[in-house]
Amino acid sequence: MTVMEPRHRMGLRHLSRMTDDRGILEHAEFEHPRFEHGYCTDDNARLLVVAVRDNAENPDSALLARIAARFLIDAQRRDGSIHNRMSFERMWIDAPSTDDCWGRALWGFGTAVTRSSDAELRTSCYDAFGIGALTRSDSLRSMCFAMLGAAEIVKMDSSHEGACALLADGVAMFAFHPNGHGDWMWPEPRLAYANALIPEAMLAVGESLNHGGLITRGTRLLHWLIREESLGDHLSVTPVGGRGRGDIKPGFDQQPIEVAAIADAAARASAVTGDDYWEEVIDLAVNWFLGNNDVGLVMMDTETGGGYDGLRPTGVNLNQGAESTLAMISTMQHRSSMWLV
Known part of the structure; x- marks a missing residue:
């Protein structure tokens, strides 16, 4: 598959514009x-992941990583739960929880530990991951984000108690959410958001624990999801409101976070299985942003470096x-040859 290369290369400048x-x-x-809408932990966790993946090739990435990590650490409570929302006046305006913000924070901490070249940042994120791993979430997606972080931690410390316990709990949670039946393989009645996160977490846990059955399940489920979220030669992803058995495609509005989750999961599947098919899936995700989508419109602003909020x-x-901007950039990071550094 040919990747439709943009005329301009953008870097992280819109992220710098959006960050104080x-x-x-x-x-x-x-x-x-x-x-007036303030900040949220969800986005700062995403920022940390994107910034440390940049490997300090962009002059702004090291500072962005430090700002994001400090936000996450300040959001964390002693019991491991996390605040998600802060006003522009720098006041927390919600109760701490173990919702997606908790899982994403652990994902960010774990990724920083393995990917950052900043020793001080790695140490602070390692310690924060240990605190976050003290608690658990009832949410499948929140736990999946946390599992991704745990899989990163055990790459550096295979005996980390909190990470190992999270991975073991992940195996149990996946057993509690069996695949569907017939032509609906998904372990939920409807597709929701960031769907590819679930098979990616299966692959990450399976690889970390040498659990072949979980790797096989994650690979098959991701194959099914790509078929379900494709239409012809392009991705036609789950819209806001979800998608169920028999729903007509395309559906709208479509969100960049869904495409970014597919790109991340395909990159994981490529690394775990060595199957070249997953590189083609990454190209599908990149091309969705570049206009090969249900409307035929580019989903990025090549002048500002921002990603558009919805299709x-x-x-x-x-x-x-x-x-949306972080989703676009994280997808493009899988094709660094076409991305400005």
Whole structure:
């Protein structure tokens, strides 16, 4: 498959525009940050992952990683739970929880431990992961994010008690969520959001524990998901509101986070299985942003470096918020030859 290369290469400049000394701001109106909506842990965890994956090749990435990590550490409570929402006046405005923000924070901490070249950052994130691993979530996706972080930690410390316990609990959670039946293999009644996270976590846990059955299940489930989220020669991903058995494609609005999850999962599957098919799936994800999608429109602003917030049946949501920009950049990071550093 040919990747449709953009005319311009962008780097991380829109992330820098969206980030101040406290963290990355959640929403934007076009390319301009909306300060009144404040910050969230979900996006700062994503920022940490993207920044440390950059390997300090971009001049802004090291500072962005430090800002994001400090936000996550400040959000964490002693029992391991996490605040998610902070006002622009720097006040937490929610109760700490083990929702997705908890899982994403552990994913960020674990990724920083293995990917950052900043020794101080690695140490602080290692310690924060240990605190976060003291608790658990009832949410499948939150636990899957945490499992990704645990899989990173055991690469550096194979005997880490908290990480090993999280991986073992992951095996049990997947057993509690069996695949569906017939032509609906998914372990839930409907596809929701960041769906490819679930098979990716199966692959990560399976690889970490040398659990061949979980690797096989994750690979098969990801194959099924790609078929379900494709239409012709392009991705046609699950819209806001989800997708169930028999729903007509395409559905809207489509969110960049779904495409980014597919790219991450395909990269994991490629590394674990060595199957070249998964490189083609990464190309599908990249090309979705470059216009090979259900509407035929580019989902990034090549002038600002931002990612658009959603794909609608009549066009593009031109706002360039944190989640969408981070989803676009994290997808492009899997094709570094076409990305500005």
